[in-house]
Amino acid sequence: MVTEDRTAVSEILLTDLPPTRRQTRAAIAVLLIVLVGFAAVVPFSDRPVVALNAFFPSLDAIVLVTDLITAVLLYAQFSISRSRSLLALASGYLFTAFIVIPHALTFTGAFTPTGLFGAGPQTGSWLFIFWHVGFAVALLGYAISKDAKHDGLASEAPVGREIGWCAATVVALVIGITWLTTAGEALLPPIVLDGSRLSPFVIYPIWFTILITAAGLTVLLIRRRSVLDLWLIVVAAVFIAELAFSGLLPTVRFSAGFYAGRVFSLITSSIVLIILLAETTWLYVHLARSNDVLQREQHNKLASMEAMAALIMHEVNQPLGSILTNVETMQSMLESPTPNISEIREIAADINRDDVRASEVLRRIRTLLKKVPFEVKPIELNENVRQAVAVLSGQAAARQVDVSTAIGPPLLPISGDRVQIQQALVNLIVNAMDAMSEIPASRRRLTIQTSLRGEFAEVAIADAGPGIPPDKLQGVFEPFVTTKAHGMGMGLSIARSVIEAHNGTISAHNQPRGGAVFRIRLPLRKS
Structure with a gap:
């Protein structure tokens, strides 16, 4: 019984709903707009732009809010469907929401010349790399595990405990990465040279992240089943474009391509949130309409029952009233000293006639209600x-x-x-x-x-x-x-x-x- 209830509920989740033609067209349109924007910026990607250090903490704050809300909504969907793939994806969004906090605080020139927490010149860049690797791994994990046999209703562990362990793991991972990129900065290869130029080494972690993302994108294209899958394909494509602007196309920091990559970060973090909110609202509208239709049907059924009762009462009251009148008249005549037997016989015949008429009325009403053609x-x-x-x-x-x-x-x-x-x-x-x-x-x-x-x-x-x-x-x-x-x-x-x-x-x-x-x-x- 529990399994049937959960299966019925899961049929309205974004992980199970197949995309409509309208949703598919919308996803293609967004993807085309992003690709056009990407192609337009590519020729100018290496052109230097004024350094706006305050821009990055603001961007990180937006990513923090959007990814945190997205993670909460995905965890809520996991609590219903118990899908391991959703748990992995939600944890990926939670990871990006948390890691942008030290990224903003340690960014060079944002709050202090070198960043907080004893950050060095490489801290912000390496946090950016780990941020994107973590999300790429979560996306690939979602794509691989979404059709696994243990997915869905297999796990009966308490939902709160599973989400709690995932959140604790994410927090511990973010703390460890923050320590590595600050106190252990010397252990990491340099990514930024003399504060503005990018090291040739940056292409290796960027290509590594792109390959992970491309693998997730390929799996999603092959296994695409749901609305969420459709929009994650768009997210993966935008994510790859962002990575290309973050270390492959521009060779200097604070270039047109560098800023374009950060704008793409906003798009990447916002797409799933917007779709979750839009589709959840749409589902709520459908639910409200369905509930309204159900209430109307119940009201109509009640009205039909009242109409049927009124119909029977109205039709049968006439012959029954005649029977009652005739019975009272007969009783009065029988109580007289010299009852008129002939009139009593006529009254009895009338009573018999009204009785037959009442039975005939009931039969005809039954025929009328059943919509059976009359003879x-x-x-x-x-x-x-x-x-x-x-x-x-x-x-x-x-x-x-x-x-x-x-x-x-x-x-x-x-x-x-x-x-x-x-x-x-x-x-x-x-x-x-x-x-x-x-x-x-x-x-x-x-x-x-x-x-x-x-x-x-x-x-x-x-x-x-x-x-x-x-x-x-x-x-x-x-x-x-x-x-x-x-x-x-x-x-x-x-x-x-x-x-x-x-x-x-x-x-x-x-x-x-x-x-x-x-x-x-x-x-x-x-x-």
């Missing part, structure tokens, strides 16, 4: 309207609603699901009754009219209520939109779904004299 059968719309009115006659009488019907042509043949269309009609009629619940009983008039409109059969249901508020008229058929104080806003939505599924249309508008009228149009059945 198309011939229907006579006028007869369907009469049945819907008959089903609701008891409710109309209980609510004191005067229902009048104006049936049009003898036959209005359509095709579809008889129960679904009848349920849509029932919803509209009940909605019209509800709209008149607050007006005096003497004004509660409901008119249902059928007619022929070209190739369509039309049903118009008009009430005498207050009408639909103008701000809700456009969205009256949307789910959960209701004009009633205790309405659920599902009846009209269900009616629209049913009518549109039968290739028909449904509309609503207010009448000039008050009240609302709903019109259903369904295509006539072709013979």
Whole structure:
């Protein structure tokens, strides 16, 4: 279980994410810019420039900050992936961050004429060499170990302990190198002659460092898999250009090439940091968006469940309400001294009919929610309207609603699901009754009219209520939109779904004299 979790997390790390086309183009663009800059400076690389000793401690301070932050971010990635290659690379950046401290303090002419800590004229130059050799070794170590079998999840040692040992080793190494280049300066061959000219010997450590870097670059080109690999290739190329300016092309210190090499040092130390920050931010944006989408999906699922519950309640309440009314009426009749058996039989038949209708409603809702195509059968719309009115006659009488019907042509043949269309009609009629619940009983008039409109059969249901508020008229058929104080806003939505599924249309508008009228149009059945 732990392995699966870590594997899932590692899939979002820069060591595992493959570079996109956009990232590849960006890396190529940076590399081309650097190469153009390198080619432009080469002809002037040996031209002397004014010595700016204060420039180098400032540059070292920038490298210290950038490389230290990069090391921390890489250690953080290692703590997740447990990749030995990341541990090596992070330690390399930590080494460069720490070694620039004595490099800045011992630089000739920066703080003292000869540098602090008893530094000599060769101290700064040798620290520079060790600085670059150390980073080249770390880069090669990353490239070689990134695909090793022990990489990734093999190590279960505490992360803090491993990082601590690496940091302690780096600090000890920096201290040892600092001692060697200061107290043991006499043991090292001279690199700087008479304060300005470079010794011919400098080409050997520079070429040695370039070869190590080139080996790492070659391995990365062969094994390139991730975003980090892509940008480390750019780093290695810039690093080689920096080394060329540091001892191969110029023969004197403080030349144009000498300063260009220091500028390349800034580029080398900044590339991975910028990419880590940019890609981490991009991943965070994606994570935030994914989380937002997940929350919306959860909300939509909850809303769908609420809609389903409201749908079932709304549809089943009608036949259940009729059953309850009939049961109460039957109980009242049975308690009388001379119950009318004939009327009781009629009531029992009504109860049985409503029970069948409730079961049919539930079955139709299940079909609707599963999006199963309904069964198309011939229907006579006028007869369907009469049945819907008959089903609701008891409710109309209980609510004191005067229902009048104006049936049009003898036959209005359509095709579809008889129960679904009848349920849509029932919803509209009940909605019209509800709209008149607050007006005096003497004004509660409901008119249902059928007619022929070209190739369509039309049903118009008009009430005498207050009408639909103008701000809700456009969205009256949307789910959960209701004009009633205790309405659920599902009846009209269900009616629209049913009518549109039968290739028909449904509309609503207010009448000039008050009240609302709903019109259903369904295509006539072709013979």
